[in-house]
Amino acid sequence: MNRRKIFLLIASLFTLCAGLFAKADTYTYNFWDDIEKSPDAYRVSHVLYANDLGLDKPLKNPTSLFADGNTIYLVDTDNNRIVVLTYTQKKTLELVKVIDRVNDSPLVGENTTFKAPQDIYVSPNGYLFIADTQNGRVLKTDKDLNVLLVITEPDDPTYEKGKAYLPSRVIADSKDRVYLLSKNVTKGFLKYEADGSFQGYYGATKVIVNPIDLLWKKFATEAQKARMESFVPTEYSNCFIDKEGLIYAVTASFEEYDLRSGKAAPIRRLNALGTDILVQNGYEYPIGDVIWGNAGGVSGPSRMSDITVLDNEIYLALDENRGRIFAYNNQGYLLFSFGGKGNTKGNFRKASSLEHIGKDLFVLDSTSASLTVFTPTDYCNLIYTAEEQFSVGEYDESAATWEKVLKLNGNYDLAYIGLGKAYLRQKRYKDAMEYFKLKRDRRDYSKAFKYYRKEWIEKNFAWLTIIVVVIILIPLVIGWVKRIKWEINSL
Template structure:
């Protein structure tokens, strides 16, 4: 009897293991792998279907280069053309995307034509190719920014500003740059913490742009007040932080990111790793999400690093969605225009879709390209159905097609029932359709107080308008009728006590 009971228990355990393994094997949506995730209202990690799938990892072998990338640090996309700054090899590699999965080598940029003394590149770190087709190159080792035409003929160069506001004892080391439609150059240079260096199209130095606010600790400030001169010299100065990278979006605003942040600064909100700068250099980044735009909100020791995310580059799609690249944990964070985290994915390692030391991110359409300087490769990502539906829902809403947007968010919710933004997206679409009560229920489910308040305000207004007759009747019954009754009783009382009626 006892032996038979043990056998029954073993059979039940084996059945449970078998069916659970079958369930896991069929769940190929990314949620079991833990590759793509988000945070809910409470800050808990919610795994989701993969937003992007890896098309391929391309090294010098696949790209048919004569030698591998050496500390490649910069990348730029112009149409279907990809420029990669192969910094350690003193060259720029120009590639052409011929289809979704194929890139062909166009040329290697090493030498410059024209009337110029130094005709070779030295440690190029970034390149920008605006609509006019000119090439702007951060030729860092030669302390200059080059402007070349498409045939690599020398046009002009931007050098160290000879201005009192620029420390003349500091070498000019241009690291990253962007160029606007008028030919103005915005440059991030090493050892310059006053913001980006801004040049007019003719090379005139126009000052500094987008200087970050000075951050400091109050305890250090108080300590400096009472410290000796030697102690004060030993303390760090309160200076603005330097930027690491920049990207000009389709509206002409500049996204900037910095790794010069501290855990304390991230916690108290004084450090902003990502900014969006207007023409005046003021930060206009919208952060209406549950959490600030900081990447990971929990900082374990994933990837062998303990601390906040360090954003080394950023890119933005035409629909306003932008992606920040964390160089320490190899993760990509996608945000919408309101600062909501859409999804995060990636990691450190040798697997496809993971990185060793990512240094740059770009996009062609909605396809993402990540440059890994340590792995000497580029990784291509395509959006999955899940991400494509999210994009479609957002774009439909922005276009004013609220019915279609709500229906698309329903499809997203079907793929990921834990996705807060799907519920909020449905609620926003309903609110735009005037269905305020239904919208309130979706906002309430995901604790969206801001949109719930908006929907409730409109629902209250609508209810009052629809019930105005009833409200007036109640008002008459409660206030006017008692007043009339009292008035009638007073008149009756006067009549009753009048002498004319007492004779």
């Protein structure tokens, strides 16, 4: 065997081993926006393809996942079907059935099959809502696939006619009111009542105007203006409805320079009025990566393609641009990030959908037609536990858990801040100030200092009163003595 063959064999073995043992680095950002590496938050449990799921043909451009209890619905778009799987206690996925049509019904006529469906949602009441995209409709069915309602293009003056009606994402609340995203619609969600009547738009984003383009338009000719892109609101790319019935939405349409100022808001939490109420108290706005470059053919900031929210109010957003997952707590602090672009385990070619069951995560890769299952590590579980303990008022327990996190990762800023918050709730204000100062948390440091100052004044009020009285009386006594002395000398 010549040297060239030996070299190729070694290179092949190295590549194989790298693929088997590859893992995506986990990291956060510190106060200075420097990357801080950390222990793994999640590990790859399985990477599954069609044959692993017991399917008769490969997945083709799968676009969406939805979890209902232990059931996973996988939308296999270009195969015009929905794959139903169950997640077992052994952390494996088993095929339940394949849905490729609904039952005969006068509501759909002969058109009972799907055409490039892109999403499915199961409401709290057990109804299925299927975004049958290329058929231009959303189907509401019961568990037996009997059609109960067909939602089509709105017949309303506010809806712009002439564009294809292509519903791509759908969710519903506890009253079975439907919120859907449709391609070519830039006014937010299309909102429908439970009976299918169109109610208008929800959560429309603010128009973000490029000031340079705006200035240029003032001096452009009519022909140039016609060729320029109109200023329109950005489109949402995906959504998730949390346990409180509030909608989390992500958008990948924004200008890079609007990220730092918070104008872009790629992750939002919408209240009943459609107003963004996402808390953003972290070092940076929840935008994914806060620094980015151009490497491996990938450039620009994070572009979120999906979002999911755990029961502990921690939300995780999926970056399609670099294949990363970013986890934030309900205050907007980045807990960790992991993943990447590539063909190895834990990386993705085009990460299109993110879901969870419990704390396990499922990521769909539409290009490689695969489903990756992630399970949390002990390190991740400690972070989740500390957050959960604090949220229910178990401050002593939360502080103890953050101490355990620090033993695994001494550079983890949020553990110091978490300890500071726990001490603040325990009325250990001076200790809280030290931890907040250490990690430059000015907001919480000011709060702790205010309470510490009040506590110190209350404890030392008597001495302060005596000192003040003495300071006031000393000049009076001195003056009184001088006056007596002067009167004596005047005799």
